[in-house]
Amino acid sequence: MKRKICALLLLSCLLLAGCGGSVLSTGDSIPPSTAGKDVTRAKAADNLFSLNCNEEYSFNPIIATNHSNQLVCDLVYENMVELDDNFNVIPNVLDEGLPNEDATYWIFDIQPGHTFHDGSPVTGADIRYSLERVVATADRFAGRFSSYQGSGYDEAHFYVTLGIGDTQFAKLLNIPIIKSGSMDEKYPLGSGPYTYNEDYTALVAYEGYPGYENLPVDTVHLVHYSTADAILSNFEDGVIDAVTNDPSSYTNLGYSSSNEIRNFATTNLHYIMFNEEGILGRYSGFRQAMVFAFDRNNFAENLMHGNGVAAAVPMHPNCADYPAEYAASLAYNLDTVRVVLENAGIRDYDDDGWLEYMSGTAQDIDVNFIVCSDSSAKTGVARRFASDMESIGLKVTVRELTWDEYRTALEEGDFDMYYGEVKLRNNFDLTELVDPDSSLNFSRSIDTGVINMINNYLSCAAGQRSAVYQQLMEYINSTGQIISIGFEDQQLIVHRGVIRGLNPNIGNPLYDFQNWEILLD
Numbered sequence: 001m002k003r004k005i006c007a008l009l010l011l012s013c014l015l016l017a018g019c020g021g022s023v024l025s026t027g028d029s030i031p032p033s034t035a036g037k038d039v040t041r042a043k044a045a046d047n048l049f050s051l052n053c054n055e056e057y058s059f060n061p062i063i064a065t066n067h068s069n070q071l072v073c074d075l076v077y078e079n080m081v082e083l084d085d086n087f088n089v090i091p092n093v094l095d096e097g098l099p100n101e102d103a104t105y106w107i108f109d110i111q112p113g114h115t116f117h118d119g120s121p122v123t124g125a126d127i128r129y130s131l132e133r134v135v136a137t138a139d140r141f142a143g144r145f146s147s148y149q150g151s152g153y154d155e156a157h158f159y160v161t162l163g164i165g166d167t168q169f170a171k172l173l174n175i176p177i178i179k180s181g182s183m184d185e186k187y188p189l190g191s192g193p194y195t196y197n198e199d200y201t202a203l204v205a206y207e208g209y210p211g212y213e214n215l216p217v218d219t220v221h222l223v224h225y226s227t228a229d230a231i232l233s234n235f236e237d238g239v240i241d242a243v244t245n246d247p248s249s250y251t252n253l254g255y256s257s258s259n260e261i262r263n264f265a266t267t268n269l270h271y272i273m274f275n276e277e278g279i280l281g282r283y284s285g286f287r288q289a290m291v292f293a294f295d296r297n298n299f300a301e302n303l304m305h306g307n308g309v310a311a312a313v314p315m316h317p318n319c320a321d322y323p324a325e326y327a328a329s330l331a332y333n334l335d336t337v338r339v340v341l342e343n344a345g346i347r348d349y350d351d352d353g354w355l356e357y358m359s360g361t362a363q364d365i366d367v368n369f370i371v372c373s374d375s376s377a378k379t380g381v382a383r384r385f386a387s388d389m390e391s392i393g394l395k396v397t398v399r400e401l402t403w404d405e406y407r408t409a410l411e412e413g414d415f416d417m418y419y420g421e422v423k424l425r426n427n428f429d430l431t432e433l434v435d436p437d438s439s440l441n442f443s444r445s446i447d448t449g450v451i452n453m454i455n456n457y458l459s460c461a462a463g464q465r466s467a468v469y470q471q472l473m474e475y476i477n478s479t480g481q482i483i484s485i486g487f488e489d490q491q492l493i494v495h496r497g498v499i500r501g502l503n504p505n506i507g508n509p510l511y512d513f514q515n516w517e518i519l520l521d
Contacts, residue, residue, distance in 0.1 A: 093122055124158045146431075165455075175507075193209045216513070247307040260494050264490060300486050308487060
């Protein structure tokens with residue numbers, strides 16, 4: 001047992017919760033901040049392991065949107081499967097599954113030994129119930145299961161039918177399981193390593209969990225802070241012991257570099273697309289030239305401050321099927337941009353130093369490039385692009401818009417190019433960006449051929465996947481439909497020297513918690 005029971009535990013509990021046992025609230029006294037102090041080893045301020053949560057948001061893992069509550073849910077609920085940082089399936093309640101020949105029908109073994117906190121076994125009925133609730137109600141998993149048609153189960157197996165074959169469907173199942181019939185409860189019954197205590201002020205280790213004996217603490221205390229300043233200061237002071245952070249978002253709280261920060265890969269893609277109904281966007285030669293116009297390494301290393309990864313195609317480079325050699329051929333190169341534009345008939349016809357296109361006569365170009373101003377990384381990419389294009393004579397006007405302004409411009413087609421961010425599915429399916437019927441197809445693309453190629457990639461055998469994906473990318477880049485910039489990393493942040501064994505992944509930052517070592521004293 002790695003549990004460490006401190007002699008001051010009782011006193012600490014009394015100081016923290018008071019006689020009534022209530023959790024801390026935003027209005028409680030907050031000790032002076034020690035944020036930013038460099039230390040070689042931090043110390044839990046209260047000799048307790050605590051997570052933040054927010055009572056104003058849901059604790060149902062299927063619909064929880066608050067990041068703090070999601071982290072709590074990671075300890076209360078199990079995912080059907082897990083993914084490692086290379087997007088490979090790690091069996092959990094379900095194994096990695098076996099598809100039929102066209103991958104429209106899947107059979108999963110239900111792994112024995114998983115029970116809910118009331119002692120009842122996790123069954124196929126619970127798995128089906130959870131999956132169908134995700135399909136029907138969960139915004140945080142929106143679009144992931146658009147091909148799902150139905151499922152069934154027996155005592156040992158779970159069966160899924162898909163409308164479109166997908167040999168990577170198992171990667172989509174890193175979703176939480178709740179007890180059948182509990183969707184409407186504030187705290188649905190789970191099967192994770194911890195369960196709620198009677199008054200929901202803490203999580204206590206669940207004896208029926210596989211690996212219970214190795215759990216690093218008996219109790220995970222819950223504190224309640226709702227404002228960004230309160231969360232930041234109480235984390236830096238050791239009252240909160242683990243947080244997640246999106247360093248590229250406006251919600252980035254700017255945690256001190258003296259903490260231990262563990263990045264993990266995501267499917268959050270930064271990309272460029274065009275208004276294909278616009279004068280410029282309908283020119284495939286113009287779009288193709290822009291493939292080489294963005295410095296992706298600058299995005300990842302400087303603008304994202306090392307919290308992103310460059311990717312010239314919309315698949316995370318950690319994936320085994322990422323076509324590294326082909327992606328290298330798409331590298332940033334302004335000379336290539338100039339040549340491709342000239343070959344497309346875009347050149348300086350009147351010797352005024354600016355490029356024009358021909359439509360009867362030479363027409364001036366001023367690229368209307370919109371970007372949401374919620375991220376300095378996004379605006380940094382756009383500004384650098386405009387400067388680079390000016391150096392080769394292509395005029396670009398960058399419009400840095402608020403979210404509402406940006407969304408309106410997308411919907412009204414008031415742009416030539418737009419900087420987008422989207423959370424792709426774990427199989428890197430691009431359908432939603434290019435499907436004519438998709439609400440995310442702001443390019444107004446009507447290329448059904450690319451949809452067929454995406455479906456071929458999804459349904460092809462594993463041994464063919466790399467080659468088929470590269471063919472898809474060659475087509476997309478030859479037409480300039482989607483320009484990939486790179487992917488965001490997100491962060492699990494803990495106090496330096498306090499926790500060992502961190503192994504966060506895309507669907508579970510607290511993955512493998514039973515193998516953590518937490519040093520509280």
